[in-house]
Amino acid sequence: MGVTVEQLAPAEVAGLGSRVAASVAAAVKVPGQILREVLVALVADGHVLIEDHPGVGKTALARALARSIDADYARIQCTSDLLPSDVVGANVFNQRETRFEFRPGPVFAHVVLVDEINRASPKTQSGLLECMQEGHVTVDGASHPLARPFMVLATQNPVEYEGTYPLPEAQLDRFMVRVSLGYPPARQEAEMLSAHAGGDRVLDVTAVTSVDEVLLAQRAAIAVHASASLRDYIVAVLARTRNDPRVELGASPRAGLMLLKAAKASAVLDGRDHALPDDVKQLATAVLAHRLLLAPTAFGLQRSEVVRDALAAVPAL
Ligand SMILES: Nc1ncnc2c1ncn2[C@@H]1O[C@H](COP(=O)(O)OP(=O)(O)OP(=O)(O)O)[C@@H](O)[C@H]1O
Numbered sequence: 175m176g177v178t179v180e181q182l183a184p185a186e187v188a189g190l191g192s193r194v195a196a197s198v199a200a201a202v203k204v205p206g207q208i209l210r211e212v213l214v215a216l217v218a219d220g221h222v223l224i225e226d227h228p229g230v231g232k233t234a235l236a237r238a239l240a241r242s243i244d245a246d247y248a249r250i251q252c253t254s255d256l257l258p259s260d261v262v263g264a265n266v267f268n269q270r271e272t273r274f275e276f277r278p279g280p281v282f283a284h285v286v287l288v289d290e291i292n293r294a295s296p297k298t299q300s301g302l303l304e305c306m307q308e309g310h311v312t313v314d315g316a317s318h319p320l321a322r323p324f325m326v327l328a329t330q331n332p333v334e335y336e337g338t339y340p341l342p343e344a345q346l347d348r349f350m351v352r353v354s355l356g357y358p359p360a361r362q363e364a365e366m367l368s369a370h371a372g373g374d375r376v377l378d379v380t381a382v383t384s385v386d387e388v389l390l391a392q393r394a395a396i397a398v399h400a401s402a403s404l405r406d407y408i409v410a411v412l413a414r415t416r417n418d419p420r421v422e423l424g425a426s427p428r429a430g431l432m433l434l435k436a437a438k439a440s441a442v443l444d445g446r447d448h449a450l451p452d453d454v455k456q457l458a459t460a461v462l463a464h465r466l467l468l469a470p471t472a473f474g475l476q477r478s479e480v481v482r483d484a485l486a487a488v489p490a491l
């Protein structure tokens with residue numbers, strides 16, 4: 175008989191976060207900040223968009239994360255002929271019992287890697303993003319709840335656009351953070367080459383926590399205190415992106431909600447029960463940049479620069 179723990183203290187969430195980070199980092203060489211942003215998304219119940227080139231460890235990252243938290247893992251490779259039912263599942267006829275029964279699709283795993291999401295047709299993309307938003311799948315009028323925790327890591331190749339369907343802004347907005355793993359530093363890459371001589375390091379990853387504990391950590395993040403002045407600070411940063419003449423479409427109120435959730439998760443991962451402007455600053459680029467639509471005249475500008483400038487312009491109280 176296990177003891178039922180109702181609540182995790184911030185210090186316990188911090189411990190959980192360090193264990194998961196160490197476990198993932200042992201198998202995949204990822205910059206510490208990126209790993210942190212992925213953990214923040216996990217604890218904030220958010221989804222991650224990974225924009226990267228082939229072969230930088232995206233699949234390894236998702237698998238290592240799933241193994242570390244003892245979660246079910248599924249991978250979906252998107253192609254233009256992938257159907258919504260290939261993702262969410264479908265009712266199939268059971269001959270023996272002469273009735274239809276629901277066969278769940280890969281989206282019912284806890285951690286779902288959606289590779290090359292921009293190769294799926296708009297219809298399949300919206301089917302997937304809809305269940306990311308709603309936490310359940312509706313097929314033929316019947317609703318089926320998704321697993322909890324539920325985290326989508328969707329990848330997009332930033333170079334190849336031929337034959338793709340770029341995600342519309344509204345759908346990009348559903349991802350809490352966008353990250354890019356990039357190439358590892360030379361020393362780490364060399365370490366990786368030697369480590370790999372012994373086989374796939376991800377298979378060595380063992381659980382350092384459980385999905386139930388992750389749910390408790392998510393609950394602890396919700397309980398983190400955010401002061402009125404912190405909320406005003408976030409609103410001021412959002413407003414700054416909207417008033418920037420280089421920006422056609424600034425950060426939405428939904429972006430602000432995501433930033434607040436992320437800041438609270440970051441606070442609890444640091445063992446604090448209250449969020450600080452520094453939490454907001456650390457996450458603002460990962461949370462806001464991908465939602466901005468630059469003006470056509472802002473050629474060559476990085477969206478992260480807009481966020482950086484907004485942070486620099488708004489005094490933290
Ligand atoms: N940063 C990294 N750290 C550790 N291993 C890595 C890293 N990058 C790549 N690898 C190793 O290289 C191989 C390919 O990595 P992986 O499949 O995760 O790349 P990917 O980004 O998913 O590629 P693709 O875009 O083709 O799906 C794996 O064996 C993986 O373990």
Ligand SMILES: [Mg+2]
Binds near residue numbers: 232233234
């Ligand atoms: Mg891959």
